[in-house]
Amino acid sequence: MSELSIVILNVVLYLLFAFYSFRIKNAIFKLISFIWLASAIMSVFYFLNPFNLLTNKITITPFFYLFGIFLICVLPLIKLDNKLISKRNLRCNKNLFNFLVLLLALCSIEPFLEILYFIFTKGINELGSIYTEGKFQKGYSETNHFSFIGKFLFSIVDYFKFVSIPLLFFYVTRGKNKYILIGLLIASLTPTLNSLAHGQRFLVMFLTFSYIFNFLLFRPFISQIRLNSIKKIGLLGGVGIGFIVFAISISRFGAGTEYSADGYGTLYQFVRYLGESFCNFNSYAFHLTEFLDGQNSWSGYYAYFTNEGLDIGEKNRLIGITVNIFYTYIGSFVLDYGLSKAFLILCLLAYFGFVTVKSFRRNMKFGSVILINLYVNILLFGTTYFIYQNGFIHLLWAVFLSFLINILTTKSNLQNKL
Numbered sequence: 001m002s003e004l005s006i007v008i009l010n011v012v013l014y015l016l017f018a019f020y021s022f023r024i025k026n027a028i029f030k031l032i033s034f035i036w037l038a039s040a041i042m043s044v045f046y047f048l049n050p051f052n053l054l055t056n057k058i059t060i061t062p063f064f065y066l067f068g069i070f071l072i073c074v075l076p077l078i079k080l081d082n083k084l085i086s087k088r089n090l091r092c093n094k095n096l097f098n099f100l101v102l103l104l105a106l107c108s109i110e111p112f113l114e115i116l117y118f119i120f121t122k123g124i125n126e127l128g129s130i131y132t133e134g135k136f137q138k139g140y141s142e143t144n145h146f147s148f149i150g151k152f153l154f155s156i157v158d159y160f161k162f163v164s165i166p167l168l169f170f171y172v173t174r175g176k177n178k179y180i181l182i183g184l185l186i187a188s189l190t191p192t193l194n195s196l197a198h199g200q201r202f203l204v205m206f207l208t209f210s211y212i213f214n215f216l217l218f219r220p221f222i223s224q225i226r227l228n229s230i231k232k233i234g235l236l237g238g239v240g241i242g243f244i245v246f247a248i249s250i251s252r253f254g255a256g257t258e259y260s261a262d263g264y265g266t267l268y269q270f271v272r273y274l275g276e277s278f279c280n281f282n283s284y285a286f287h288l289t290e291f292l293d294g295q296n297s298w299s300g301y302y303a304y305f306t307n308e309g310l311d312i313g314e315k316n317r318l319i320g321i322t323v324n325i326f327y328t329y330i331g332s333f334v335l336d337y338g339l340s341k342a343f344l345i346l347c348l349l350a351y352f353g354f355v356t357v358k359s360f361r362r363n364m365k366f367g368s369v370i371l372i373n374l375y376v377n378i379l380l381f382g383t384t385y386f387i388y389q390n391g392f393i394h395l396l397w398a399v400f401l402s403f404l405i406n407i408l409t410t411k412s413n414l415q416n417k418l
């Protein structure tokens with residue numbers, strides 16, 4: 001079987017999963033299947049591109065390994081069907097919820113305005129060059145442009161970036177104050193907008209997928225009037241952010257850049273971004289003999305809590321391949337632990353997903369919604385890399401907050417208006 005045939009066969013595997021997701025009418029499965037199928041299709045174009053970075057031959061076994069673990073991780077979500085929860089009441093401790101939404105709504109306004117000012121004074125077309133120049137500057141930080149107050153408030157909002165979107169949608173189901181609603185919307189956008197202000201686009205994927213997932217999850221609890229408003233706002237917001245992302249891409253890879261001069265400009269980078277993961281996993285990650293023992297998937301932990309963190313160059317030399325390209329979230333763990341250990345770790349992760357969904361269906365507590373979001377984010381963003389590898393502190397905070405909410409939520413905390 002030719003290498004191209006094997007890459008096409010990989011597409012067929014995810015196409016079959018997409019057919020299954022439509023057959024069982026599970027909206028969450030449909031979303032995940034669309035993302036993974038789209039990436040698999042783009043991997044064909046990446047493989048055919050003469051500028052691809054592949055060296056080792058594409059074989060069939062790595063794709064079966066990848067697909068098998070993907071199925072294990074996605075199956076716990078089969079019980080997260082809207083029809084099974086639509087007539088239940090979501091519960092949360094009212095006082096804690098009110099405190100959290102007020103905190104986020106108030107803290108987000110000032111840094112949001114500072115980011116807008118930074119973007120429009122620099123110019124949208126120059127944001128790509130900010131990223132290119134900044135990454136080589138010593139002491140470069142995405143918060144350097146903030147005032148002292150702005151930096152402090154942004155740090156609070158940023159800590160909630162894995163929590164703010166489910167908080168927003170939960171407030172939509174029950175909240176009445178339009179100013180708090182606007183504040184929560186701004187809070188959910190602020191970390192991504194700041195990332196865009198520095199020419200980075202990866203958080204846009206996270207934001208887009210997380211919005212869609214939470215819309216699907218909370219849809220049974222939202223009034224029809226608000227559903228229509230969400231669709232209109234989502235369309236307009238998507239066009240606006242899409243324009244910014246397009247401008248950044250042109251600035252980084254378009255005419256006049258070194259990428260364009262070498263022949264692989266914006267179009268190639270788009271294909272590579274969406275399609276390289278499957279091929280990289282097959283050609284490189286599956287064949288490793290040296291591993292990083294957590295330095296890749298948990299690099300945020302090593303950066304915050306130890307003095308043993310390795311830089312990119314050290315990681316590359318240790319395992320013999322480039323670590324800062326996409327291998328899927330499964331590949332991220334394979335780079336750390338090898339095929340067998342990665343399989344066991346991801347099976348444990350899938351068990352966590354199963355227990356979390358089961359707990360949510362039984363108790364309908366908002367803290368479990370946060371945990372489900374944390375789990376689903378891995379799959380939604382999984383065609384690239386493990387989403388929490390640089391966000392370990394944010395992950396810890398979100399887990400702590402979810403357990404705190406569940407502990408403080410009692411049977412009396414029904415769907416009271418907040």
